Amino acid sequence: MSSEPTDAHAEHGEHEGMTKKRIVAIFLYLLGITVVEFIIALWLVPTGYIPIQYANPIYIVLTLFKAFLIVAYFMHLKFEKIGLALAIIVPILFIIGLILVLTNESHYWVDLRV
């Protein structure tokens, strides 16, 4: 019981990672990436500078980068103990398995539909 406030207090040392300046910087990064996505979607693809099959992987890479910024800085995972970061990130890799399985499955659906 009595250990709780001290536990909470001991954490404060670990939480110096986010200053106001850094928060604004991350916000501007997120905003900038979204603006880039809009430029690609509204201007570069319709005018034919980037074919749609190249635009999609670009969107996905930019999205993953945004996800990294949110999880690492806003959700503070970069400043947590490595054990916690691994406990959260390693299970996420199972999602790659699900993507591979369902991509394979969707090829089968294409054959079914023909």
Place this chain on the structure above:
Amino acid sequence: MSAQVSPIDEVKSTPWSGGRSPFNVEYGKMMMWFFLLSDAFTFSSLLIAYGALRFSSNSWPAPDLVFQSVPGLIEHGAPLVFVGLMTFILILSSVTMVLAVEAGHRMAKKEVVKWMIFTIIGGFTFLGCQALEWTHLHSEGFWWSSIPTDLTEYFHKGAPLSTTYTHQFANLFFTITGFHGFHVFSGVIINIIITINVLLGTYQKRGSYLMIEKVGLYWHFVDLVWVFVFTFFYLV
């Protein structure tokens, strides 16, 4: 007695030698992380199912043709503008949430309240925008297992019109954005409860604003999911 301690009697102080959390986080915060992990699996199942259905189709309603209005202002020809605004609002409310957490570390009660109120306003604005977007699509004829009778304006020229895939699109769109909107709604409710607690001085008495961090994690996760929904429904 010699001052030397034999290795077996030495008190170990490494993270995993017991007596304290090896992750150095409070129980509730760790559980919030694991809840979010499970929620990430739920959302990825929905999004991957959407991806599989879409990539096995030979024709799909084009996002820049389906979402091309700003409800109440522009009826046609403004693709992605409204959803861009929604994305901006949600990112901004994420920022005010980080600022609330930062103020909590300094035990600045008034600032925490201020930023939490901004976050709640952001959440409600986002929900309002989503309600407008849903109403607009509903007025065009889209709903769960319901699509407009004339599909020509939702497909690019040359793409075959398909009622099956438009049905799939409508069902997936309302299910996934609805599930996300439900998360935003619960997030706003949780934020309101926590703000009332801050006003009552609960966390000032407790000596830490850790609870703000826990609800902050949830709120950022909602923003994170929106980033993916935005990419896979509106851009790709």
